[in-house]
Amino acid sequence: MVRRIFSKSTSLRTRLTMGILTMLLPLCVLMVGGFFVLKGAVSTLEEAVYNPVEKLLLATDMQNALYRAKNPVHQFNKRGEQADWISFDQVAVDLNLSFDRTYATTILSDREYELVTTAQHEWLNMSAIAQQIFRTEESAERDNLVFEFNRGLDRAIAMLNQVESSILLDIQNQRLAAQKLQWQSIVFGVAVFAAGLLFAIAGAFVLFKSVLSPIRSLEQSINRFDKGDLNSRVNLQSNDELGHLATAFNGMAERFQKLQSELDYLSIHDSLTGLYDRPKFHEVVTMETLRAKRYERPYSILFIDIDNFRAVNECYGHLVGDSVLCSVAMQINSTIRPTDTAARNGGDEFAVLLSETDAAGAKETADRIGKAIAENPMNIGDGKSLKISVSIGFSSYPQDADSDVSMFAQADMDLEKAKLKQPSHVNQVRK
Secondary structure, rough: OOOHOOOOOOHHHHHHHHHHHHHHHHHHHHHHHHHHHHHHHHHHHHHHHHHHHHHHHHHHHEEEHHHHHHHHHHHHHHHOOOHHHHHHHHHHHHHHHHHHHHHHHOOOOHHHHHHHHHHHHHHHHHHHHHHHHHHHHOHHHHHHHHHHHHHHHHHHHHHHHHHHHHHHHHHHHHHHHHHHHHHHHHHHHHHHHHOOOOOHHHHHHHHHHHHHHHHHHHHHHHHHHHHOOOOOOOOOOOHHHHHHHHHHHHHHHHHHHHHHHHHHHHHHHHOOOOOHHHHHHHHHHHHHHHEEEEEEEEEEEEEEOOOHHHHHHHHHOOHHHHHHHHHHHHHHHHHHOOEEEEEEEOOOOOEEEOOOOOOHHHHHHHHHHHHHHHHOOOEEEOOOEEOOOOOOOOOOOOOOOOHHHHHHHHHHHHHHHHHHHHOOOOOEEEE
């Protein structure tokens, strides 16, 4: 029978097929055994990586909720509205649920459990202090409680940062485990190759493409993410264990990147007006000074101060004062060019960088801003409107100063001169 199959009268395809089938019998045993070994290894890897990723997502959720818990307390301290209390209670419910999910759905190490428990304890204490804030009417006492509340939340956030660092270390360890599994799988493929035929090589290639390449892609993506590349994603279009793991990692990366973007925005913008804050404005002016010196081009900065702003807060309250700040910021932003930069310089003072603008252009822009603000009184209800005026000082490079520090000093002196010229009865209510 064997001679008949392998005789010259038998077609070449049949002989090759039967020869391969005959020689692949021991390889089939090896491949079946290897399949179950690899499946078990991949399942172990998925379980080991998925848990740190899930813990990282929960830790990120808790950090985000702690950041959000600050806002209603600060808003209540400023304006004392019941809606801020309700908003805090909603955030508190979400945060408590996040802690409960962390304990219920993840396996925490002893150190992580201790940090999460301490953070939760700190949060509960600060939640109680927040309730005191909402019930306290005396301003000075409430300010002290808000300060204590901020410090407590910062401590809780710092503990969750330690949890996050511990989890990222776990992910790093799992990356090393993935690398080890990769080399083990390569050794297995070499053994299969040594045992047989061309078909065994094809099988090893298929095995490499279907298992090892995704593992390598996952390992490389985790490595890039660990080094700070928040755009790192795993591109696996499969419905197996590795595909599920890649989906979990990509979801975690998306949420982490979104949170980082929000934190980056808050770090350089004023939370009330949406303009750049003082440090960011100084950075922009420093870069503009370097550019102006290199290309010998002018630029100017404006310092804008709201006249009698303290009287506005005292007469109409901080809520109206905040509205005035937002209104002035909007008028400034709508008056300047897209290439210019506006910022809140602190308190009731704003600053504007006018690129490619000399002293004459700065004076024209300052007049335009002052006129726009003066001609748009703010409606404060009951048919009343509040007329707002501003004092503006400016300096120009290189006419007035030759450095960013000198520019700020000159603009500040010019602002003080402009404020002395303003009458004391500005910013009054009109019916």
